Amino acid sequence: MPDLPPLTALERELEARLGGLSPARRRINRDETMFRAGQAAGQRAARRWRTATFTTLTSMGTLVLGLVSLAPWAGIHRGNPAPQLAGDTTLPALRRPLAPVPTGSGPATSRLGSSPVATTEYLRLREQVIRLGVEALPAVRWAPLPETTGLTAGSWRPRPSAGEPGDHSSWQDNQNNKTKQS
Amino acid sequence: MEPNRISELGGWFEQEADALVLYARQWLDPHAAEDVVQDAFIDLMNCRRQPDHPKPWLYQAVRFRALKSLRTGQRRSRREALAAGEAEPCLEGTAAQALDAREAGLALAGLDPGEREVITLRIWGGLKLEEIAAITETSVATVFRRYRDGLAELRNLLEPPTSCPTCPH
Numbered sequence: 111m112p113d114l115p116p117l118t119a120l121e122r123e124l125e126a127r128l129g130g131l132s133p134a135r136r137r138i139n140r141d142e143t144m145f146r147a148g149q150a151a152g153q154r155a156a157r158r159w160r161t162a163t164f165t166t167l168t169s170m171g172t173l174v175l176g177l178v179s180l181a182p183w184a185g186i187h188r189g190n191p192a193p194q195l196a197g198d199t200t201l202p203a204l205r206r207p208l209a210p211v212p213t214g215s216g217p218a219t220s221r222l223g224s225s226p227v228a229t230t231e232y233l234r235l236r237e238q239v240i241r242l243g244v245e246a247l248p249a250v251r252w253a254p255l256p257e258t259t260g261l262t263a264g265s266w267r268p269r270p271s272a273g274e275p276g277d278h279s280s281w282q283d284n285q286n287n288k289t290k291q292s
Numbered sequence: 293m294e295p296n297r298i299s300e301l302g303g304w305f306e307q308e309a310d311a312l313v314l315y316a317r318q319w320l321d322p323h324a325a326e327d328v329v330q331d332a333f334i335d336l337m338n339c340r341r342q343p344d345h346p347k348p349w350l351y352q353a354v355r356f357r358a359l360k361s362l363r364t365g366q367r368r369s370r371r372e373a374l375a376a377g378e379a380e381p382c383l384e385g386t387a388a389q390a391l392d393a394r395e396a397g398l399a400l401a402g403l404d405p406g407e408r409e410v411i412t413l414r415i416w417g418g419l420k421l422e423e424i425a426a427i428t429e430t431s432v433a434t435v436f437r438r439y440r441d442g443l444a445e446l447r448n449l450l451e452p453p454t455s456c457p458t459c460p461h
Binding site: 114117137150154 | 301305311314326338383396415440444450
């Protein structure tokens with residue numbers, strides 16, 4: 111503080127007389143001011159929460175949009191044509207009019223196999239079932255077994271005795287003897 | 293807000309609110325001055341970091357708000373404020389006191405704005421010259437000079453020199 115000259119006696123006296131007067135009494139009161147301060151603090155806290163919520167939601171939205179745009183399948187959502195497979199992948203059965211499945215002599219499963227023809231056949235059958243229901247399945251015909259392959263009472267023959275054609279017991283005896291000797 | 297903090301601020305309010313309103317009435321009418329003081333207290337209560345010296349802070353806040361309000365023209369003009377001040381005396385005193393409060397208020401209103409501000413801050417605000425210099429953004433020497441000039445002007449206004457019967461003029 112710079113060296114300031116002291117006040118004169120007259121100045122000090124006037125200073126004291128002025129200091130004896132007090133400012134006019136205010137009309138605002140402490141409680142009202144405190145209430146308004148609390149209100150302002152509450153509004154500020156609410157504004158802070160609103161800002162935080164808005165920021166969080168905006169960032170999350172931006173993040174989700176970024177992830178969606180970076181995803182490999184996003185082209186579909188953007189309206190780009192889906193990638194096409196090379197060549198004609200339409201099954202022949204879907205282009206042809208549906209034709210009744212020819213019923214074979216054996217069970218339906220006997221017509222299926224691992225060959226491409228069998229797979230196509232199966233797919234055609236599947237397509238028909240999907241469209242028309244189970245009635246589209248071919249009727250199964252149980253063919254009678256041929257007599258030559260069947261086992262009937264007349265086809266039974268007794269075991270050949272030793273020495274007769276078809277008897278393998280001597281060979282079996284030789285094998286047993288070799289085992290014992292070894 | 294903590295209870296002890298509330299009581300501390302309540303004490304500041306009871307102690308300084310009247311002087312702050314008087315300070316703000318230099319620029320604004322009484323109602324606007326009270327609004328400004330209330331806003332300054334609300335600002336103080338909602339400060340994240342409480343000032344080290346709340347009293348000079350409050351005066352600075354009131355000055356800033358009052359001048360801002362005056363500049364934006366939202367309040368009545370200075371002339372209207374003075375008229376309202378004449379209707380409502382800014383100082384109070386007892387009948388036994390030597391100075392008439394109403395005359396002192398009018399004399400204060402007739403001072404140069406810089407002198408009036410310094411005298412208000414010094415006498416009714418009870419601030420040091422350094423603190424007044426910081427608030428008014430001037431040097432301590434300027435504050436002291438304005439203070440002395442203001443006191444002299446007040447003395448002239450309140451106690452006009454009596455004419456000497458022996459003097460020729």
